[in-house]
Amino acid sequence: MTPTMRRVAALVSTAVVSALLAVPVHAAWTGEIVLWDAPRWRDEAGDQFHWIKAKIKEFEATHPGVKVTLVETPWAELAQKLSIAIAGRAWPDIAPVDISGGAINIQYLRQGVVEPLDSFLTREELADFYPGALDAYTFEGKLYGIPTSMTVHSMMLALDHFRARGVQVPPKGRWTWDEFVQAMRKLTYDKDGDGKPDVYGFTTYILKGYYEAWPLLYMDGARPLSPDLSRYTFDSPQGVSALQKVLDLKFKEKVAPMELGSADVGGTFQAFANPEQRRIAVEPWASWAIATLRTNPKYKMDFAVVEYPIGASGKPVTIGGTGGWVVFRQPNKEKLAVVVELAKHLSTTQEQYAFARFYGTFPARKSVLPLDPYGDNPQMQQAAQMLAFAEMVPMHQNWRQIDERIQAQLQIAFAGEKSAEQALKDAGVEAQQFLK
């Protein structure tokens, strides 16, 4: 064999080996996979599903014979649509679900609607996820999803108001309750000179299933349920004192508008971010708002992210959430293997990096941080520090009903119709029936 022929043979054999290595080994199943997804970040054409469409193309290219059908679903409708689909036993194969957020009833996990994925992830793969992210998808010792992102609630500061009133942003993003109240007093002012305040320091809303206000209720050390989830504990002295402090912002300090504690989520955000309003200086939001305030032309503003004020507990506690992919029951085990491959394909380190960079979430994988997704995003850097103080809402099977009873009483307290003590006590009476 001549040297040229040897080089050609070596090149061909290298190409063949490379090609074989490049083709992923996967199950032989072919057919249709139904994938639900909700809007992510926009591309230049305004398409908020461009990311998932690209991922589907990649997956189909490496899995000949597999067709992934995308069902585009607004976030606001996802939980209800899933619920109806489950009731009709017509669930998708895979969907983005925050189990701790209540979109999937824990009873459904027990009834086998969601596939446990423990056997599909190696020990090495699992080691790359933050334990908190895995915990959010773990129920009774089984892993029911692949986490892709974490969110955390934090305080958003409209810096134009801070500058106008000469108020300092808390150093290192940390402030005590007293410092917070003092700042709110200065930030409540009469902008148009009619003798009445038209900019307020702070507001937020109260609505079942939403937790922007709750870290404030945690600040003195109270939690809604005991650690073993058997008792209601929000009516403790720490809970009452925290709620009273927040109520005082509206009724005593008058640094919050009458809307504080209403159920109007959209109106609350508009009051803060809409350039035609901008009448609130500080609001708490989940970290998705960071991406919106940085990139959405309609709401783009100069803002800072800081921690929730520190109360008697001495910690800037907050509440977090976890997003990820859930695979629904698959009688065909070969298909299940392919669907799980798709779930993995949508939650790689690269994908979680993209989410962190463009979507306002924190990665669930440790391997993303060395890629420095927030290098040019100081607000996300600040919010990331709060992950250390993030807690999940209690993972009780009746949490939806318990939460609704507590939030209803909180609404009444914020309407000024009940004292903090009475509202939390009454919530306990109603919640306790779901803890038996």
Added chain:
Amino acid sequence: MSGVKMAAAGAARRPRPLWQEIWRQRSAYVFIAPKYALFVVFVAAPVIWAFLISLQEFRIFETVWVGLDNFRRVFGSDLFWVALQNTLHYTSVTVPANILIALVLASLIFPLKSGAQTFFRAAYYLPTVAAAVVVAMIWRWIYNYSYGLFNFVLESAGLPRINWLGSSAYAMWSIILMNILIPPGTGVLLYLAAMGSIPQTLYEAATLDGAGGYARWRYVTLPLLKPTTLYLVVLSTIGSFQVFTPVLIMTQGGPGYATTTLVHLIFNTAFLDFNFGLAAALSVVLFALIMVFAVFQFRWLASDIEYS
């Protein structure tokens, strides 16, 4: 001979057996069959299915027959009684108000010339085709505490602002007020049609008897509108018992449970609590309530008035 005639007449009066009657009218039944098939598939079957679900604990891969347990839970739930009270409150105000407003508007429009009548018919009916969600969103703005229209008007008149949707005392009244202030277009249209069918001879006779304008309206128009009123009362009651969209969009049932209605409770029970058996039981109770109300209304307002 006359006896034969009488026997023949008696035979002619005897009703045919049902199957013979159906066979005789078979071409008509063929035409209405598709509509009936759709009714059975999309209305009758789901209603029967809902009743069956109400007797079960609905799980995904099995259903457990629990008999009347779901109904016991319904009647033992504080939330059900609160929702029922709120629904009755809403219905008891909106139904009479809507009927009265429709009657007054139709009575004012009817004497107008044809062109003006057409204008008002369209003007009052058009808003009813607007999407309920959009209407509720606009009203949420009207009720906004800080920059809503109503508080702007109140403040301009030197009056204090009202926390329309944020206060337990006002929230349900705000939803009721919204319903009342939106003109009942269907009611106006039906009353106008009914008024047009009343024979003029009755008015001429009343005028000859010395009746003035109000007397003709009170003693001729109003009694002859009774069948239309009955129809509107029944329809309006059913609609009011099923109030949902404004509650979902404007208050989410709050503050607390001040605006939680039966349909909102059914929605939450089914699609947030995922308890389809209990939600179906609530639906059956609502169905029974509406049926009882409708029966009473038919008895109370029933009329054998016929005119041509």
